[in-house]
Amino acid sequence: MTFAPGHLLAGLGTGLCGGLLSGLFGVGGGIVMVPLLGLVLHLDQHRAQGATLAAMLLPTGLPAVLQYRSRGIHTSLRLVGVLVLAFLFGIYGGSLVANRIPSEPLRWGYAAFLVLLAFKTFFRHEPAPVDRTLEPLDLSTGLWSAGVPIGLLAGVVSGLTGLGGAVVVIPLLASRFRMTQHEAQLTSLVMLLPPIGLPGVYVYAKAQGGLPWGVIAGVAVGFAVGALGGARVATRIQGVKLKQTYAVIVLLMALLVALRGR
Incomplete structure (x- = not known):
């Protein structure tokens, strides 16, 4: 597509919406x-999936992470490291498969x-509410045996759909490690700080003959602003409502x- 100034504004608006969702739900x-x-x-x-992955290469979720931390919500960097390592392999494989599927079936599969x-x-x-003063977060077991499959599955889903993988990470972390909704969301956001989507972006850009980088720049800026606002709201909302x-x-x-298909 030929780049125009309106594309940058559209990217900013799209990124702002995505950032709000990211900050709110991790x-x-x-x-x-x-x-x-x-x-x-x-x-x-x-191209939409590839552009989304590319926009999240920068640490645009950092403001949201800092907001969670300022509210006393924490996670494990060891667990994040295991998840990221497995994710890198998964997203590469998922992206290869996605780019072998025609656009229309891929879109309907996405819907x-x-x-x-x-x-x-x-x-x-x-799950029942967890009081961290009485029950500290325990990652002494399952760090690798659970962390690797979760990260790998998240990477495959991310490569196939263009999503960040949090749709897999958050519920599985809550189930396996008894994380609260906010802790799982923070873990997901910290995962996105390094450019873990790079293998997927490479596959998409190569297969599609490039990506709309001007639009992607607007999306990245809007995402960073929206993520901070979303995180500020999220830390004040109960997990069930989230x-x-x-x-x-x-x-x-x-x-x-679905409507776009019509």
Whole structure:
């Protein structure tokens, strides 16, 4: 596509929406950004997914991470390291598969994945509240045996869909390590600080003959601003409300993707 100033503004708006979602729910923001890039800028599914991964290469979630930390919410850097290592292998493989699927089937598969995700999130059993003064976060077991499969699966999903992988990471961390919703979200955001999407961006850029870098720059700036605002709100909202709101937004994005097909 030929770059125009309006594309930068559209990228800023898209990134702002994605950043708000990321800060609120700890996800990469791709759930909003992929559909909007397709709807507003008419990018095909492959380019929209590749552009979203590229926009998240910079540490745009750092303001959100700092906001979580200022509220006394913590995670384990050892666990993050294991997740990132496995993620790098998964995203490369997932991206290779995605770029072998025609755009229309990929888009409908993406929409179907969002619908499934929305229902699983909305009806997921919420674990009992955890008091960290009485029950410290325990990562003494399962760091590698659970961390590697979680990171690998998150990478594959990210490569296939252009999402940041948090849609997999957050519920599995909450289930396996009894993390609170906020702790799992923070862990997901910290994962995104290094350029873990680089293998996927390389595959998408090579397969699609390049990506819209001007749009991507706007998305990255908007994402950083939105993530900070979203994190400030998230730390004041109960986990159950976060989960339900997230599920509704995911379902709306699936509807947008489906409507674009018409």
